Amino acid sequence: MKNIETRRSIRKYAQREVSDELLCRLLETAERTQTMGNLQLYSVVITRSEEMKKKLAPAHFNQPMATQAPVVLTFCADFRRTTQWALNRQAEPGYDNFLSFINAASDTLLYCQTFCNLAEEEGLGLCYLGTTVYMPQSIIETLQLPRLVFPIATITLGWPDEEPALSDRLPIAAILHNETYQDYTPQRIDEFYATKEALPENQHFVEINHKQTLAQVFTDLRYTRHDNEAMSEGMIEALRKQGFIDNI
Numbered sequence: 714m715k716n717i718e719t720r721r722s723i724r725k726y727a728q729r730e731v732s733d734e735l736l737c738r739l740l741e742t743a744e745r746t747q748t749m750g751n752l753q754l755y756s757v758v759i760t761r762s763e764e765m766k767k768k769l770a771p772a773h774f775n776q777p778m779a780t781q782a783p784v785v786l787t788f789c790a791d792f793r794r795t796t797q798w799a800l801n802r803q804a805e806p807g808y809d810n811f812l813s814f815i816n817a818a819s820d821t822l823l824y825c826q827t828f829c830n831l832a833e834e835e836g837l838g839l840c841y842l843g844t845t846v847y848m849p850q851s852i853i854e855t856l857q858l859p860r861l862v863f864p865i866a867t868i869t870l871g872w873p874d875e876e877p878a879l880s881d882r883l884p885i886a887a888i889l890h891n892e893t894y895q896d897y898t899p900q901r902i903d904e905f906y907a908t909k910e911a912l913p914e915n916q917h918f919v920e921i922n923h924k925q926t927l928a929q930v931f932t933d934l935r936y937t938r939h940d941n942e943a944m945s946e947g948m949i950e951a952l953r954k955q956g957f958i959d960n961i
Contacts, residue, residue: 717830719878723832723838724778726871731783731837736870739835743828743908754817755824755865758856759784765855772851773844773867784871787845787852788825790817792957793861809861812881814957821865829868841866847944849951860956 742758748754760766765779769787771780792808799806807813832839845852845867852864887905897905909915910927924930934940952958 727874746827754820758787772848778869788866796908908922
């Protein structure tokens with residue numbers, strides 16, 4: 714049994730089945746998550762077969778856990794189901810727009826996080842793959858997602874075969890703003906990032922990448938302007954093809 718204070722990303726999994734019964738129970742319980750208009754604007758594609766995991770892997774930069782995990786779950790913003798419901802009930806839907814995408818994406822992430830919390834309470838391990846929004850078109854084609862369905866989050870899931878160290882987090886004062894937003898002065902930045910920057914593993918990270926600061930590792934290597942702009946273009950094009958920004 715785990716709690717939120719000890720949660721960690723699991724990238725290595727034991728060769729032990731995650732039963733359909735357990736998975737379905739967790740997904741069903743997670744449906745109690747808050748949702749816009751009680752519409753549940755999400756769907757989940759469950760991937761278990763080795764063939765399908767291999768097809769999905771390139772979209773996730775071939776990270777080993779994408780194929781090694783017993784289960785891969787793709788959480789999708791889904792306004793198609795609601796749209797089809799409306800069309801079949803003499804109603805005129807108007808959900809092929811960017812606001813509807815944001816609403817469905819918010820629903821999806823809330824549901825996904827609730828599921829993650831429940832799964833970890835059962836002793837399961839998981840890893841959130843941020844790559845889902847980097848190459849959405851590849852995932853859309855592999856999973857055959859129709860119009861008004863868009864991949865938002867991917868989770869690898871299984872029984873842990875490792876216990877990695879906890880990741881560092883910023884102090885709570887770094888994220889709190891009383892009444893109005895208080896901008897970050899150089900002094901406050903120094904205060905909030907001092908512990909992170911002083912960690913030996915982060916200092917080593919800076920050294921081996923021949924950088925001056927940890928921030929440069931993120932801006933110059935991990936999340937570069939070039940990559941962000943290129944992947945933004947890909948995401949916008951995928952949103953257009955899926956019908957969420959036809960008119961923009």
